[in-house]
Amino acid sequence: MVFRLRYLLAGVILVSCSLSVRGQAGDCDQTLSHAETEFTAGHFYAIPALLQKCLSDGLSREQSIRAYLLLCQVYLIIDDPIAAEDSYLKLLDADPEYVTDEQKDPIDVVYLSKKFTATPIFTPHFRIGLNSSVYRNIYSMSTNPYPVDIHNFLRVNVQAGAGLDWNINDNLSVGIEANFGTRAFRREIDGLAGNNLQTHLSSQLWGDLPLYLKYSASQGNIRPFGYAGLALNYLISSKSTFTYKDVKPDLSQILAEGPSENVTYQNNRLNRSFVIGGGIKYKVGKDFIYVDLRYMGALSNLTTVNKLYYGDPANAPNNGVGNPNLFIASNVTKYVFVSDLFRLDNVSLSFGFIHPIYDPRRIKKARTKSVSRKIQREEGGKTK
Secondary structure: OHHHHHHHHHHHHHHHHHHHHHHHHHHHHHHHHHHHHHHHHOOOOOHHHHHHHHHHHOOOHHHHHHHHHHHHHHHHHOOOHHHHHHHHHHHHHHOOOOOOOOOOOOHHHHHHHOOEEOOOOEEEEEEEEEEEEEEEEEEOOOOOOOOOEEEEEEOEEEEEEEEEEEEOOOOEEEEEEEEEEEEEEEEEEEEEOOOEEEEEEEEEEEEEEEEEEEEEOOOOOEEEEEEEEEEEEEEEEEEEEEEEEEEOOOOOEEEEEOOOEEOHHHEOOEEEEEEEEEEEEEEEOOEEEEEEEEEEEEOOOOEOHHHOOEOOHHHOOOOOOOOOOOOEOHHHHOOOOOOOEEEEEEEEEEEEEEOOOOOOEEOOOOOOHHHHHHHHHHHHHHHO
């Protein structure tokens, strides 16, 4: 019984609080409407005091825009430019992307708005997604005298990262990112020495540092964007899994296979690529969620030519025979594999979150000339 009373009491309190909040919102709507009526009647000096309580208690985003826009007009009319500027900055705090309309808003408020901006200086963003690598052959190192069939297969992998945009203006920005991801590809070579089949599965871990110029739409809930630039790509690790199926004349088979081998030393670890991509971001409150499709085209050969045939010196046999840095790799002796010279492109699809760091502030060089000319034309028309 006691527990039921507690639940009942909690429910009553919750409903009471809800009704109180709704009542306060309704009261402030009435206060705003009353203030707008007073403005129309020309009773300007009473409006700041009329709105003070609602502003102190807190308003919704839409109510704040109405209130501070009205205060801007009042302070401009009663010749208090400092208070007008303060009101406009608070309006931008409520809605950092608010833009005055020359067709609807008073021209003096439009003129005032040109002196301020809330465009973020920096915009951080975070991403996670899927990718697939595209093998691009540069030069074949095979000495096989017979024609062979080569098949490349795509593999799906994952990546994650973060970035920061430096905003030049509302549309243009320079972006830099730090991303990490797994990449892989699979190749089959059929017809070696007649009917033999060789399979190579490569799994890699990469760190990427792209730098690009981005153009993005600045209005609306749905905003497309596109970018292009360059990237540094660092190969953190690379492992390969090999199989070799030796088909005898009597059709019997001998299969050579084993665990994955570390072949990082056979690759150039620092590489570069061009980056091109685009997507759509969707506004959620003051933030955005986005989807991004990107292509990174490799500009570097990934293979270290002078290490193709030799094993990793770190795993050299300690038998005191020969040069430990020049022993033949097992991928050559066991699997008859020598890597071609190749590039590795990458296609990725990412989903992310953008958190603009809005900064309402006064512009050092305001763009008010066109508005000034319009004000002069209107005043000239009134004089006539």
